[in-house]
Amino acid sequence: MTVPDDSFIEQIQASKQSDSADSKLATYETPLVTVDIVIFTVLDNKLKVLLIQRKSPPFAHMWAIPGGFIHTGETLEEAAERRLFEETNVKGIYLEQLYSFGKPNRDPRARVITVAYYAMISSDRLKLEARANAENVGWFDIKELTELAFDHLDIVHRAVARLKERLKDSNFAFQLLPEKFTLTELQRIYELILEQKLDKRNFRKKILSLGILYETDETKMEGYHRPAQLYSFTERQKVLMYEL
């Protein structure tokens, strides 16, 4: 949550005080609405999420997923895209609504309902478009998350579960890879997300039979062994993904 947002919530709280005499507001609430985004990448052969360290209470100094209030005229998705861009400087990537979280006391200051989204970014785009912002931002291994601010741990867990499901029936891992990649790199993504080893021959047989990859004329040398063929996803596959 950014600084302007934090001051916004205080202001809203102040304006609520004056309404509190009204009996209607005892029954109905006017909750605040945020969007929060779980941003995944693969770094050091681990599935990681982007977290921001909070500066002020509640949950000061704890880590949280990026999020914020919706601007006037924005759709939910546009708000999520904007926040994604603000944190990563990356635009035009696949973003999917995850779930809405609305437990009454998830934010101790006020009733805040959040619509959570998730996205994936390949690590090569991260390096190129590093963030100038002074905030404490970092990538954290999803296996090592213990405590997060608010109910953000629940949100991350649900995002990981969704990622697994999605990968099973509509293989869309390409957001996590550079434009060109080896089949072994692709397999590693699958293994990381599904948390299981896959058979090399069966994996290649299946992924190639889907007809969503094409072989480029380049190879990639890494270490003192046979170079690997580079593949790329077809445009058709990319379009299909956005139609999910």
Next chain:
Amino acid sequence: MTVPDDSFIEQIQASKQSDSADSKLATYETPLVTVDIVIFTVLDNKLKVLLIQRKSPPFAHMWAIPGGFIHTGETLEEAAERRLFEETNVKGIYLEQLYSFGKPNRDPRARVITVAYYAMISSDRLKLEARANAENVGWFDIKELTELAFDHLDIVHRAVARLKERLKDSNFAFQLLPEKFTLTELQRIYELILEQKLDKRNFRKKILSLGILYETDETKMEGYHRPAQLYSFTERQKVLMYEL
């Protein structure tokens, strides 16, 4: 949308007027949040949804899915359960969050974000616990919906799509059936939702192999032909469903 809710939205609009001088509110909005529920049943061998006819503008006289504002202290799910109960007098049925809808002008009066849920009720419970309420309420064939208030047609379409997905990988159609039912009745539910004919022998073989049904010692006579064996879902299956 019920009458108290409609007066609530007007009241909120009035209070907004006084805030409008504040520059902060030009950037950030304080949207209202509702829950809306798509309630399915099977009647006359058709998949139907519960709709309520609106009494006042906007979309006066048009049909809409039930929904309303969240009460103080309620979770989103509790609000949905409450509205479901208010419309159907049925409690304790499976309810699942569908999606959140937040296009800026989906409600012309104000920025309203809705968290949509869906549920299924067997037609036998409907007959028993008919609704005393004087509102115009009815069950409508999903194939014959043309116009609905707000973006409710989108919401219903998405709920139907979710129902199809769910049925494929986690067969949970039992909410749409009475406690005891024939295999043909179960097959009809599948065919209605998936919109395709299924082979009788293959369907029975598969559904029985799942071990989620048991044969009761009763049969059901309907018409002048051989009576059908009645089956029931195991408790285990019902528990599994709530763990989705």
Next chain:
DNA sequence: TCAAAAGTGTTGTGTGTACACCCATGT
């Protein structure tokens, strides 16, 4: 005995899984 839905098995096809060796490269 007829009409109408209930009930029942077998076979082919395709998909997923298990498994071991040769290839190309730089040192």
Next chain:
DNA sequence: ACATGGGTGTACACACAACACTTTTGA
């Protein structure tokens, strides 16, 4: 020549799809 990951094919098990006749009942 060797160490390292890249690359390849076959056999078996299982799930899914196609398909037609007998059974039980009331009229």
